[in-house]
Amino acid sequence: MRCLEIHDVGFSYKDGTIALKGVSLGLEDGEKVAIIGPNGAGKSTLLHLVAGFRMPFSGEVIISGRRLDSDNADTLRRDLGLLFQDPDDQIFMPTVEEDVAFGPRNLKLDDIDGRVARGLRSTGIEELAKRKPHRLSYGMKKRVALAGTMAMDPRVLLLDEPTSGLDPRARKDLIKLLRSMDRGMLIATHDIEAAAEIVDRAIVLDVEIVMEGTMRDLVMAREALEKVGLEVPPISKFFGVLDAMGYQVENLPVSMDQAVAELTKVIEREGKHMHAHIHEHDHAKEADHAHEHSRGHKGQSEAD
């Protein structure tokens, strides 16, 4: 069943700048879709239209079978969980657990204790329950904001640039967390690699929809991406080079996990094997080790 439908939506700012033109998309229950686009493409505006903070000038938004308008926006928003780009914009209460309880209390939902516990558990921040949110790291604040949204048990999560401003570990953890969540998601992002790890399909937006498909479809259409100012991930470029060199790549990988799987296939198909060894890293001996290593290889190739 479709939990969200957007039909031919258009929106422009007060100064006349067109932000969105003829945008249509649908989201099935539990489906994860990325909206990919450069800065100013209208991604955040689209999320705000869906959340009912702005009303489209043309077209319509249908949430759980009901047409969104300014009168029912507060009611329909109960089905949506909006995660802002900056968590400081949506954290209000003095402790983490109070903040997670904020939404359920406002909506007068039942079992607030259980919801808070589940929200904290699902985002892996149970131990932060009594902490003050404003003293947490940016990555942890994002988790607190997500826990607060999850505690409201929304049908669809609307995530605005969820990975922006995160350090590599926090980014990786958040991607893993979002991937594991069994819930419909509409993710506005320009982080193509992160989107590839989380979503089922993606839409490239640049005021209007430029293309639509799986992440692999999008990466294969490199020229279309570059035309709207997006870069194909380096890992995809690297495999493109391998492909050009004669190592046939079945599926162009977009993320590191996909790259490892693809590389394994290439190596196995080529009838070769990977040899890896782990040893203690010693900077003092590093130069000598490298020198001997290269001499060994050189000798071997000469023998060949």
Added chain:
Amino acid sequence: MTALHLHDRMFEVHPLDEHASESRLGRLDARAKLVGVLAFVVASALLTKPELVLASLAVAVTFAASSAIPLRHTLRLYLGALPFILLASLSLFLFVGLDNGVAMWARTSACVLALIVLASGTETFELFSGLRRLRVPAIITTLLMLTHKYIGLLTEELSRMTVARRARGFLGGRNLLDRYALKVISYTAGMVLVRSSERADRAYEGLKSRGFEKEMVGWRTKRIAAQETLFMASMLAASVVLLAVQMELVG
């Protein structure tokens, strides 16, 4: 002092919450603190006899000293209120007499000190939440909470702009009448307002997205414990004694 220094001083932030957790009062329920301190403030304001006013000042000083809030912090806040206290005291001193001037200084100082300790020894949100639980109308407490949140946003934007301005070599003008410095400061003020307004809009959308309609209150409510009752009773007893002696002396 340059225009920049004056501007920075004006917008310097003294976070009230910074000592709340380390204060002895920090662990007490906000309702007990509010009832106790406000009763003391009302009683102090009603005192007219100089010796009793000085006694109430002594109670306030003892209260401040035993709260474990750093003296420097309390004094800094008291100095902020001092011009207003002196204005009221001086006018009485000039038009009525020395005794009345000193009594006005002591009376206002006692009230201000007690309120400083209450505000510094309680998380701001807890304080407003406590007011709501004491049946203060939701519109007032929610407005106070939102104002507190928006002042935070405003000061955050201001400190970002100040850092950005310094990073680009602006160190203030030569004097208070430096036109270039004043121009930069006025642009900063304008930008801070625009940016804060945008952030305030986002924060409001953040509230709406989480079902906010008109009331912000804490989730967990605890019962007033023996320690809190004792605090409240002590403050009420001090207030009642001061007022009783006053009535005795006047009557």
